[in-house]
Amino acid sequence: MLFSPISNLLLSAVPAFALSLNSANTISILSNTSPSRNTLLANAIVGKNNASSVECWAVEPGFQISPTTGNDILQLGNLSGASYSQWPNTGSPIDLGFHNAPAVQWVLMIVGGANITFPDLTTHNLTVSPGELFIAADVAGTSAVGHRTVGDSGSIVLQMPFQEGTVVNHIVVNEGTCH
Ligand SMILES: *[C@@H]1O[C@H](CO)[C@@H](O)[C@H](O)[C@H]1NC(C)=O
Ligand SMILES: *[C@@H]1O[C@H](CO)[C@@H](O)[C@H](O)[C@H]1NC(C)=O
Numbered sequence: 194m195l196f197s198p199i200s201n202l203l204l205s206a207v208p209a210f211a212l213s214l215n216s217a218n219t220i221s222i223l224s225n226t227s228p229s230r231n232t233l234l235a236n237a238i239v240g241k242n243n244a245s246s247v248e249c250w251a252v253e254p255g256f257q258i259s260p261t262t263g264n265d266i267l268q269l270g271n272l273s274g275a276s277y278s279q280w281p282n283t284g285s286p287i288d289l290g291f292h293n294a295p296a297v298q299w300v301l302m303i304v305g306g307a308n309i310t311f312p313d314l315t316t317h318n319l320t321v322s323p324g325e326l327f328i329a330a331d332v333a334g335t336s337a338v339g340h341r342t343v344g345d346s347g348s349i350v351l352q353m354p355f356q357e358g359t360v361v362n363h364i365v366v367n368e369g370t371c372h
């Protein structure tokens with residue numbers, strides 16, 4: 194199957210998250226505080242302490258039900274200058290090497306897949322599946338060398354940068370990949 198849904202990352206009927214600031218000024222996630230709705234959990238490659246790693250982000254607000262069609266619709270934020278890239282069909286994996294994200298952006302793996310690794314071998318790796326929507330945010334200045342992407346030949350990738358200085362509203366659910 195060339196195109197698989199992103200439903201592996203879509204939690205249906207999970208309790209909505211709510212933010213609370215605890216005494217240590219960190220954000221905790223409380224459940225059962227509002228009616229259930231769908232939340233997209235997306236893997237995000239971030240630059241922290243000058244190194245890249247993966248976090249799991251819950252995109253907020255979650256899906257909203259369209260009053261006209263009844264579909265669940267998720268706002269992805271204000272975007273600028275999207276691009277569509279077709280990787281050559283070489284028959285063997287394509288190694289992009291270590292690089293920083295060119296912009297803070299949504300990335301949709303339309304066809305193909307990729308393995309993303311980090312200079313520190315103890316950092317959780319990320320396997321991107323066909324159809325997966327994820328975020329690359331480890332732009333230059335946030336991470337010394339970024340991440341290494343090795344993708345399937347013939348992959349097709351849609352990159353959708355956020356408007357300068359913005360990123361979709363989210364809660365960090367955990368360090369490492371989404372479960
Ligand atoms: C997108 O930009 C518009 C116009 O500047 C603004 O009103 C809106 O709040 C922005 N949306 C998000 C999700 O940032
Ligand atoms: C990530 O992948 C690299 C290369 O395959 C491997 O050496 C490393 O052990 C992996 N890291 C983790 C935390 O599994």
Ligand SMILES: *[C@@H]1O[C@H](CO)[C@@H](O)[C@H](O)[C@H]1NC(C)=O
Binds near residue numbers: 337
């Ligand atoms: C990040 O690491 C690079 C390479 O080691 C170094 O040149 C740069 O100054 C570091 N940046 C910060 C903010 O520590």
Ligand SMILES: *[C@@H]1O[C@H](CO)[C@@H](O)[C@H](O)[C@H]1NC(C)=O
Binds near residue numbers: 286307308343345346
């Ligand atoms: C990604 O890693 C998996 C598991 O090791 C492997 O089967 C697959 O071929 C790798 N994909 C690429 C594009 O290297």
